[in-house]
Amino acid sequence: MFPRFQESGVFDGLDAPHRVPNHCLVNEYLAGQGIMPHKDGPAYLPTVATISLSSHCLLEFYKVPEEGEKDSNEGEQPSNSSTTTNEKHSQEPVFSLLVQPRSLLVLKEDVYNKYMHGIREVTLDDLRKSNILNLNEALPEGINDTNALLERGTRISLTFRIVQKTLSSKKIFLRK
């Protein structure tokens, strides 16, 4: 897989010597589970590549609140079991992407830096809503109606990132 990342240049242009990720987060979402809107934050270099398996989801993008408005959840560890996830989605998304199973989604540059992303806690995704930018290309096989409600199943996501600073074992030893 690393050669595929290098060939496709997904992690090019970052301040990283090897152009491959050193961090992978695996999330499992049961139908109806989501993740609150958040920014991935400065602990990672600003490119994130996500492989999705099993089910689609609707990834929604929100403007980061201005200074003084409510927090932007920057770098906060997002929880996919929070009961308040849908409250955090009260704002309307600016745009959404229909994320297909077996797809690789790369978020970088402005989308990484200027928008929050989240997944609503719903079992049905309403394709009429949310300004879905890739709706026509991403409709699942057999569905040609952009008015459809898409039923979610269990989705597994593998999110690859580059973490710039990791805590060395030496530091851990010295702190004991």
Ligand SMILES: O=C(O)CCC(=O)C(=O)O
């Ligand atoms: O599961 C996904 O596609 C998104 C996960 C995510 O946003 C995160 O872990 O920061």
Ligand SMILES: [Fe+2]
């Ligand atoms: Fe994220």
